């Protein structure tokens with residue numbers, strides 16, 4: 578009887594847990610986004626910790642939402658650290674790929690003078706080509722939209738995202754979206770989390786959540 582009651586209690590109080598990995602080049606704003614999500618969804622609404630340093634290991638946190646636990650994995654984007662990303666692919670339920678919209682030239686691959694747009698393309702293609710990310714919802718965030726020198730989201734869609742999806746290196750079918758955000762000011766961050774929530778639930782038969 579005790580065990581039955583305990584089991585029922587567990588069933589009634591347990592929640593689905595979904596994991597999201599934050600990817601993107603170094604300096605894109607992953608840790609800033611992570612801190613902003615933590616603060617926005619914390620019941621006490623503390624000030625976000627926006628003074629970041631380049632991530633070398635990983636930052637992880639679990640956010641409690643009404644319908645799920647959201648586990649965020651924030652990893653380092655420096656070249657030497659990117660090879661570690663693949664160890665997260667099999668267990669993630671969604672990928673957030675963050676782009677620094679002020680560091681991609683004019684957003685068009687054909688006249689990419691800075692070189693970082695092409696670097697972004699190659700890195701994104703590499704993520705999408707990995708068989709362990711097949712079918713996983715992908716949210717691309719055009720970050721730093723608060724800055725005057727940013728490339729706007731439509732240009733990023735046309736100049737980068739469309740090309741990646743049209744290329745033969747990203748053929749698998751997946752849910753994807755491009756959203757403008759400012760991780761620094763928090764603009765667009767709630768919308769980003771809402772999109773992730775709905776798409777991970779939609780995809781839960783392919784990638785079941787963990788019950789906690």
Ligand SMILES: Nc1nc2c(ncn2[C@@H]2O[C@H](COP(=O)(O)OP(=O)(O)OP(=O)(O)O)[C@@H](O)[C@H]2O)c(=O)[nH]1
Pocket residue numbers: 601602603604605606607608609610627629630631632633652653654655720721722723724758759760761762
């Ligand atoms: N203006 C502006 N600056 C931002 C924004 N997001 C991040 N930054 C700045 O960009 C720099 C890098 O931000 P991080 O969040 O540390 O970048 P990261 O992607 O975690 O970098 P790595 O850990 O090295 O991979 C910091 O100086 C941030 O303050 C934004 O939306 N707007």
Ligand SMILES: [Mg+2]
Pocket residue numbers: 607608609629630631632651652653654
């Ligand atoms: Mg970081």
